Amino acid sequence: MRFSQAWIVARHDIALVRRRRGVIAGLIAYPLGVGLGFPALVWYIISSNPGTDLGSYLPGLINAFGFWFVIGAASVPTSIAAYSIVGEKVEKSLEPLLATPTTDGEVLFGKALTAFVPTMIAVAGGSVLYMVLIDVVTRGPLGYLYYPNATIAVELLLLAPLASLVAIESSVIISARVADVRSAQQYAGVIFLPLILVYIAGEIGFSLGEYNQLLIGGVFAVIVLVLYVVSLKTFHREEILTRWK
Secondary structure, X not given: OOHHHHHHHHHHHHHHHOOOHHHHHHHHHHHXXXXXXXXXXXXXXXXXXXXOOOOOOHHHHHHHHHOHHXXXXXXXXXXXXXXXXXXXXXXXXXXXXXXXOOOHHHHHHHHHHHHHHHHHHHHHHHHHHHHHHHHHHHHHHHOOOOOOOHHHHHXXXXXXXXXXXXXXXXXXXXXXXOOOHHHHHHHHOOOOHHHHHHHHHXXXXXXXXXXXXXXXXXHHHHHHHHHHHHHHHHOOHHHHHXXXX
């Protein structure tokens, strides 16, 4: 696989994404909302319980909130990835791309980069804001700076990238099989729902500590490999060019 050819595909798609204000708004709004909203909620809980020892309660709550960056890494790129093939077909810009001397694997890798890189940048920016504000509001009640720690490191460096790749690969596969943008986005939108269930489990007692997160990461890694193989097997440029005439 030639990275230079994949990057040509990515640059082509990024130019299209930059013209879609809804996609750009989603990239900014979600990390910003989590980065500001959850620290504000923690501050409200602390200020509503003056004199209460929250040292045993806040860490579990904060860990659960941090998992929303993993959820965001799976939900934010779906609109980009789902649009990557079927949207271009609708706008008549896919055929020239598929006619270039790139392999199917290079096309798929380029489209994955288009969704993965902006998502990771947005998640990183939102997480820095979140960690700084959490430390500001919890420094007094906890008596120490909660972030950075091993839990958020596993979430940002392992789970978030893998969750994003699962969502992107699934979305590209879906996008290659449907014929309109809305259907692609609707199907892709359910990909991150299992992560919501994991978050709910964390709220009702399931530990979201490093050990369980590493197990979840292992599951994600297997799914990424499976989806990669499936995407290579199911993506055929000739079929796309002829089936959607």
